[in-house]
Amino acid sequence: xxxxxxxxxxxxxxxxxxxxxxxxxxxxxxxxxxxxxxxxxxxxxxxxxxxxxxxxxxxxxxxxxxxxxxxxxxxxxxxxxxxxxxxxxxxxxxxxxxxxxxxxxxxxxxxxxxxxxxxxxxxxxxxxxxxxxxxxxxxxxxxxxxxxxxxxxxxxxxxxxxxxxxxxxxxxxxxxxxxxxxxxxxxxxxxxxxxxxxxxxxxxxxxxxxxxxxxxxxxxxxxxxxxxxxxxxxxxxxxxxxxxxxxxxxxxxxxxxxxxxxxxxxxxxxxxxxxxxxxxxxxxxxxxxxxxxxxxxxxxxxxxxxxxxxxxxxxxxxxxxxxxxxxxxxxxxxxxxxxxxxxxxxxxxxxxx
Numbered sequence: 001x002x003x004x005x006x007x008x009x010x011x012x013x014x015x016x017x018x019x020x021x022x023x024x025x026x027x028x029x030x031x032x033x034x035x036x037x038x039x040x041x042x043x044x045x046x047x048x049x050x051x052x053x054x055x056x057x058x059x060x061x062x063x064x065x066x067x068x069x070x071x072x073x074x075x076x077x078x079x080x081x082x083x084x085x086x087x088x089x090x091x092x093x094x095x096x097x098x099x100x101x102x103x104x105x106x107x108x109x110x111x112x113x114x115x116x117x118x119x120x121x122x123x124x125x126x127x128x129x130x131x132x133x134x135x136x137x138x139x140x141x142x143x144x145x146x147x148x149x150x151x152x153x154x155x156x157x158x159x160x161x162x163x164x165x166x167x168x169x170x171x172x173x174x175x176x177x178x179x180x181x182x183x184x185x186x187x188x189x190x191x192x193x194x195x196x197x198x199x200x201x202x203x204x205x206x207x208x209x210x211x212x213x214x215x216x217x218x219x220x221x222x223x224x225x226x227x228x229x230x231x232x233x234x235x236x237x238x239x240x241x242x243x244x245x246x247x248x249x250x251x252x253x254x255x256x257x258x259x260x261x262x263x264x265x266x267x268x269x270x271x272x273x274x275x276x277x278x279x280x281x282x283x284x285x286x287x288x289x290x291x292x293x294x295x296x297x298x299x300x301x302x303x304x305x306x307x308x309x310x311x312x313x314x315x316x317x318x319x320x321x322x323x324x325x326x327x328x329x330x331x332x333x334x335x336x337x338x339x340x341x342x343x344x345x346x347x348x349x350x351x352x353x
Contacts, residue, residue, distance in 0.1 A: 001254075005226045008251050009203070015287035016204035025180045025210045028242075031141075032328045035186040036149045037071040039314055040270035043334050044239040045186060047268040051237055052171050052195045053163055060159065062321075064152045066113060067127060069324040071144060073110045074131045076328065078142025080104060087132050094128070109324040127151050153189050160191030170197040174235040174262065176225045176255075177243045178202050180210035181218075188215065199235070201228075225255045233264040241270040244298070246288045249280060253301060260305035267307065267337040271298075274313075274333035295333060307337040 001009075016024070035041035046061045080103050081087055093101040094114045100106055110128065117126040127148060134145040178184065178200030187193045201223030202208050211220040223229070225243065238259055244252050259267060275281070277294040299309040314332040318324040 001224075001227050004248075004250060005254060008248055009224055009226060011287040012203055012246070016207070019206070021206045021210055024204065024207050028179060028182050029185065031143075032072055032075060034144075034149060035183050036153070037068045037144075039065065039068050039072075039318070040241060040272075040332060040334050041183055041186065042068055043312065043336075044183065044241070044268045044270055045190065045192065047239060047266070047336060048171070048173065048187070048192055048196060048237065049160075051266065052192075057159060060152075060155065064156075065322055067151060069318055069322050070110060070113055070128050071131060071148070072328055073107055073324070073326065074128060074135070075142055075144065076326070077106075077110075077132075078135055078137075081135070081142065082137055087135065091129060091132055107324075107326060109322070109326070112323070124151050124155070150189075153186075157189070157191035160195060163195060170195060172197045172234070172236045173199070174228075174238040175200040176202075176223070176228075176238070176240050176259065178207070178211065178220065179204075180207045181214050181220065183239075183241065184211070184215065184218065193218075225258060226251065228258045228262050230262050232261050234262050236264050237266050237268075238263040239268040239270075242272050244269070244271060244293055245273045245291045247291070248289060249282045251289075252280065252291075252298075256298075256301045257305060260302065260307060263339070265339055267302075267335075269298075269335045269337065271333050271335070272329060273331045274298075275331060292331070293333075295335075298335060302335070302337050306340050308340050310336040310338075312336065 029035065032038060042064060049057060077090065081090065086103060089101045089103070090106070093106060094111065097111070097115070098106070099108065099111055114126065114128050117128060131144055131148045134147060136143040136145060173196045175183065175198070179202060181200065184193070184198065184200060187198070199219045199221070200211060201221045202211070203222070203224055205222050208220050208222050211218070244255065247255060271293055273290070273292050274295055275292040277292060278296060280294050280297050281292040283290050283292070295311050299311065302309055312334040314334065315327040315330050318327050
């Protein structure tokens with residue numbers, strides 16, 4: 001690693017070391033960022049499920065996308081609610097098929113989904129109604145109940161428990177910038193963790209301490225995406241969230257190269273700030289960066305290392321696939337990357353050390 005990347009590593013370490021462990025433990029796992037309802041977290045989780053199970057669960061995946069979109073709509077609606085009477089008025093409006101209540105308009109998507117859930121009576125019932133009626137306002141903002149957030153957890157756990165192994169070995173999965181096991185929590189709760197051989201690493205030692213305290217039997221290591229200490233092709237798959245926005249231009253190129261080097265088959269990258277740009281807009285911010293990424297630039301970088309790309313703009317996915325007209329982040333974009341014409345054998349003994 002050259003001196004510039006070493007210095008960038010030092011600044012990144014400082015930017016996270018200033019935060020208390022308790023803050024890091026709860027960061028990016030609540031509200032619209034909760035992996036149980038965050039669409040980009042769902043996409044990366046479903047990416048892993050497809051790798052171990054093929055295409056047998058597409059209907060359940062689509063149903064969960066609808067659920068996640070609805071919960072984000074309910075949270076947005078909750079910003080304008082504050083007392084039980086308001087909730088009752090919204091529920092009453094939805095029950096009579098109205099598209100507005102006294103406090104404002106209701107989204108067409110939520111109205112349509114309410115009608116479908118009420119008429120079809122799926123196994124989990126009308127989760128929109130349950131979400132509204134169990135919403136918690138005690139901490140100054142709307143919060144969904146664990147009962148609602150876990151709507152699809154048991155369904156997926158049962159599916160994964162019944163899943164026959166696709167191969168004699170478990171899929172070896174790497175998660176860089178894993179935080180305090182932010183997304184691994186749902187992999188475990190939804191029954192996927194038992195089907196993969198997982199390794200997570202993060203530059204922040206406090207994050208890794210948090211992750212190990214939550215999951216002491218799981219492989220979490222302090223590590224640097226600029227230099228991953230494993231052999232080429234050590235992992236079958238890799239997924240990551242919100243990493244490239246915080247790196248320098250050189251750092252992005254180095255990280256992409258390392259991820260492609262250690263990943264044999266496929267990568268799923270969730271990004272929160274992607275714009276319609278020909279090149280990345282690199283924006284230094286305090287000790288690190290807050291970039292706007294170029295989808296074409298990122299695709300070319302991965303292509304240079306032998307990966308083809310499927311780009312998923314979250315707002316477009318919500319509109320075209322689910323008929324949902326709103327997104328909490330219009331810049332959110334995920335990238336699904338597959339190694340082209342890969343005939344390489346998986347590599348043994350690929351743990352981080």
